[in-house]
Amino acid sequence: MADPSPAPILFDRALLLRRLARARKLDPATFLLDRVGDDLEERLSAIKRDFADVADVWTPGERVLPYARFGNVTYVAPRADEVLGLAPESLDLVLSSLAFQFVNDLPGVLAQVSRALKPDGLLLAALIGGDSLTELRQAFAAAEAECEGGVSPHVAPFADLRDVGGLLQRAGLALPVTDVDRVVVRYDSAFALMLDLRRMGATNVLSERRKSPTRRTTMLRMAEIYAERFADADGRIRATFDIVWLSAWAPHPSQPKPLKPGSATARLEDAVKKAQR
Secondary structure, three states, rough: OOOOOOOOEEEOHHHHHHHHHHHHHOOOOOOOHHHHHHHHHHHHOOOOOOOOOEEEEEOOOOOOHHHOOOOOEEEEOOOOOOOOOOOOOOOOEEEEEOOHHHHOHHHHHHHHHOOOOEEEEEEEEEEEEEEOHHHHHHHHEEEEEEEHHOOOOOOOOOOHHHHHHHHHHHHHOEEEEEEEEEEEEEEOHHHHHHHHHHHHEEEEEOOOOOOOOOHHHHHHHHHHHHHHHEEEEOOEEEEEEEEEEEEEEEOOOOOOOOOOOOOOOOOOHHHHHHHOO
16 A cells, blocks of 8 residues: 655744744733633543643643643653654543744644554644634735735635544544634734734744735735724724644543444334334
8 A cells, every 4th residue: 555645844843843942931911811721721621531641742832731630740842843753542531832833743643642652642732713804805905916916825724623523533642622712903003913923933934935025015905905804983993813622542442432233223204204203
């Protein structure tokens, strides 16, 4: 059987590391990471079991996740390649906060996590996905088409909720669950939003990005279009961030399993007739 084709290189991860380092030197914008951290604590508190061996994969910044309840915690720092280096069946829990959106081979990373989990181990992660920054994407596209006669990528493509659920199953994980927390943030201008993205280390790291600076006239027109299309009555603009949550378990015999086709003991037709009586 031929080896699968390598994943396309969408992101310049070496540049991503430099952008994250720059963000740490600025006044970091951590409101999304803080929100994820609080939500992570709440989600874990609902799981009544102990996690002795835990890994945090690539969470940026210095926010302390709820490590106190765990025994042995390994932090996997962001790196240019996507090799996690985790021993097989060594972990009870893998966490990741706002990192997987900048992965070239997400199926491969999830497969590495799956191999690293002990049977009945849990993956719980949050990434930026869905319709995040759709307003900025549309404003840039319209401005470049108008001012330059063409469009270059400025906002990364984000994973869809349904696609992520399929990737969890493809990685060999069981009982996948996904949901979205939509956060709408308001700014004085598109430039204020872009400053926050810079302070998050989340500016454009697409491999196919334009290597020369965007023209000043295009930037100004982008801000105008953004305000025309996505401003509230008070003049402030909206920016959408979809935080996609995903969880799944390494397979274990104790987990519930779907019924086999044809194993039902009652027919749907009989149930409908009974309900109509």
